[in-house]
Each structure stands twice: as structure tokens, then as C-alpha cells.
Amino acid sequence: MTETKTKMTFQVRSIRQDAHGSEAQCKDARIQLDTDLAGRRDAFNPAELLLAALSACMIKGIERVVPILKFSLRGVEVRIDGVRQDVPPRMESIHYEIIVDTDEPDRRLDLLHENVRKYGTVFNTVAPGTELSGVLRRGSVQE
Structure with a gap:
């Protein structure tokens, strides 16, 4: 059944x-x-809303897996740059940087990034239609 x-x-x-x-x-x-x-x-204009939705998806994905992975962090910041192509109008490329304020080891940061890429609804909607690349790194988060 x-x-x-x-x-x-x-x-x-x-x-x-x-x-x-x-x-x-x-x-x-x-x-x-x-x-x-x-x-x-x-x-926000429509392109900025798309980038904001992508960044919110990344942060929400992190919030979802933090308790599962027992991952300790003090803050998260996402910076996104998008390049628009004119003809046909579309986002040609999106580059992101996820900054995590944490003392976790690098292999755990890699695992967190893998989860963001694998389980994000907006991430997985955007990825097939644009050049989507980025990094997740350790750093202090600015307010």
C-alpha cells in the first residue's frame, strides 16, 4: 500500500x-x-525578488538542517549577484556567497553547503535555467 x-x-x-x-x-x-x-x-524589482527568494531559500535550508546535523552557528549572511541577459530577457548567471559564523570544522561546512544545494526548493527551481554557482565559507556576519 x-x-x-x-x-x-x-x-x-x-x-x-x-x-x-x-x-x-x-x-x-x-x-x-x-x-x-x-x-x-x-x-524590490522582480529580478531582486528572485534573488531575495533564493537567499531566503538558502537560509531556510540552513535553519532546517541545523538541528538535524547538530550544527552550531551564530549567524548566516547570504550575498547574491545576478547578471541579466537582454535577449531573451533572463537571469544569465547568479553567484552567491553564504557566510556562516561558526566554529564547526570545514568538513561540516561542506556538508551544510551540500544540504543547501540539494534540498532547496527555490535553489532547485533556479539551478536548471541559469548558471548558478557559489561558495559557503566561514566568517563573521555583519548586521
């Missing part, structure tokens, strides 16, 4: 406010979106 597993589902609703911006909503959260053709500095 096979057990049927319920799949996770996600819902986001975005509403155009005017020619300068929109708002995305999910659960009890709201985020301003830069949908202005001229751009705006006080909101």
Missing part, C-alpha cells in the same frame, strides 16, 4: 497600485514591489 503525501501549495496575490508600484500579499504579510518602468529605490 502506497501512502499519498500532500504537496505543499503557496499562494501570492499582487495588486497594481499605480504606474510606480504594486503590492504582493500572502498570509498576513505584504511587500512593496518595484513595477515602475523607471525603477524605484524603496522596493
